Amino acid sequence: MNELNFSSLDAVSTQLRDVLDNGIQRGNKTLTINQVLLFAYNGTGKTRLSMAFKDIGKQDDNRDTLYFNAFTEDLFRWDNDLENDEQRVLKLNQDSRFFNGLQELEMENRIRPLLRRYADFDFIIDYQNSVVSFTREITGEAGAEIVEHIKVSRGEENIFIWCFFLAVAQLAVDQQEAYDWVKYLYIDDPISSLDDNNAIAVACHLAQLLKNANGTIKTVISSHHTLFFNVMWNELNEKKKLQPYFLSFDKATQAYKLRYTNSTPFFHHVALLEQLYQASESGGLFTYHFNILRSILEKTATFHGFKNFSACIEQGDDDPDGVLHARIINILSHGNYSLFEPMEMTDENKGHFRRILNNFLNNYRFNPELFPEAEAQEEPLAHQEQTEQLAETN
Structure with missing residues (x-):
């Protein structure tokens, strides 16, 4: 099997689930697959694919996929305090199950060690009002001081949201009760607005988490970023339980193509x-x-x-x-x-x-x-x- 054609993203999602659930045939052997790695250019439908994958596992109030994509980032939105320009905070959408039991799980202590890998700012979660405020230590002529309610950059915001997701994903991997419903992780382009330095770091840390999962949770990772894709391939392929694909869309036939290679992806x-x-x-x-x-x-x-x-x-x-x-x-x-x-x-x-x-x-x-x-x-x-x-x- 080198290339498969699909009429819809729902069909692609079904195929990915089948690969993760049942493995792949190589000769007379069935190989277990723990991760699927997708490369696709922007505009192919990566985000829509992640939602289609999630929707297949959603029945009534039950679901099986914890996902990170553009919709995850939208669960966080800024209140810039336009009237006073003082109390700038990042608001959390508490209607989402993504934020289940935050205070009981001591999320600050889980997020902070991850965030320190990438950033020099700190944060405080106000659980009662469901907001996050950011602080940064500034050194001036009078010495060091803590500046509160800062507005972090778009890249820093993305890093914080990514670390938030990683902390939640770790809870799912550890089979913590609030996230024991998670059977799959679907991660779509986690490095938007990041430079290559942080892209490599994100890939390495994500790979470490998935290795520790040891197959208890199956994962799909999609990206258009070649450097990120290459690092993920090199990090995860050592156990031979990774399936790499190139996803494309043929406008002439209106078909989605899933192309497989058994070595470092030829298109890379x-x-x-x-x-x-x-x-x-x-x-x-x-x-x-x-x-x-x-x-x-x-x-x-x-x-x-x-x-x-x-x-x-x-x-x-x-x-x-x-x-x-x-x-x-x-x-x-x-x-x-x-x-x-x-x-x-x-x-x-x-x-x-x-x-x-x-x-x-x-x-x-x-x-x-x-x-x-x-x-x-x-x-x-x-x-x-x-x-x-x-x-x-x-």
């Missing part, structure tokens, strides 16, 4: 290349992009039978042995230039990066619709510099 390197190309086009290049580029070059070199990724770097007149750019990639993908310390490239390194990337895209054939301008930007950096020097001379 293309999605990563698209991400690098878009960053190159926008100018938003950071040193961690060299990490991603190096990974792609290494996989390409292995596929073509080369011993070193430098074999995939086009040799130019100014660098006949490809040594310069190989050294640049080596330096900028190690040491302090890591995924955990995002740092914007210098203009010079951006030039090197674009040249390596565009030459690679032109040397190895990819769908030109994904990278329409790469060929036009093929002009070597050395030739550009010669042209600029001639212009100055004239």
Whole structure:
């Protein structure tokens, strides 16, 4: 089974539940599956799929899925105290079962250790009024002081809501009575508004929770974020109980396609290349992009039978042995230039990066619709510099 077609997202949801409940057939063996990992581009219907999955398990007042998606984030809304501009709080929708028995479960003590991994602000939950207020310690000339009722950024808000969900999910994994109805977790794009640093951290911490679940709760994770998807794959695949899919929608046939691969998903390197190309086009290049580029070059070199990724770097007149750019990639993908310390490239390194990337895209054939301008930007950096020097001379 490499590809399945479905007429609706309800049908896709039924398939995912079947895979988690009954496993998959490989030859004469039935393999147990604890997690399904979905990659899908924005607009495919990931959020709608998560709700369809949830609705299948909802009968009268009974349900079986604890989910995180855009609707989960909507359970939290800001009261900005527009009249006085002083008491800004995040209000909780108490009509949702998501907030069952918060005070008895001492949620602050469960959320705070998670939040400290990502953020430098603190919070207080007012259970009586169902609101959360945020504080931050500020150091000024008079020393340190606590500023209350702060409005956190969108990214910080998302981190807080994510930590809130993780704390609830841990209760479900521990089979705590208030959440003993949870049979499935469905997590859709938990890293919106986060930088790559936090995206990696979120993926690692989520993977640890799911490993500890040990199959007591089955999980579906969907994302459009290639880096997050890759980390989840690497973290969870070690026990061989992970099923990866690429979800797409064919407008011509109006069918949803669920594509499976039995190794690192084949589409991932293309999605990563698209991400690098878009960053190159926008100018938003950071040193961690060299990490991603190096990974792609290494996989390409292995596929073509080369011993070193430098074999995939086009040799130019100014660098006949490809040594310069190989050294640049080596330096900028190690040491302090890591995924955990995002740092914007210098203009010079951006030039090197674009040249390596565009030459690679032109040397190895990819769908030109994904990278329409790469060929036009093929002009070597050395030739550009010669042209600029001639212009100055004239």
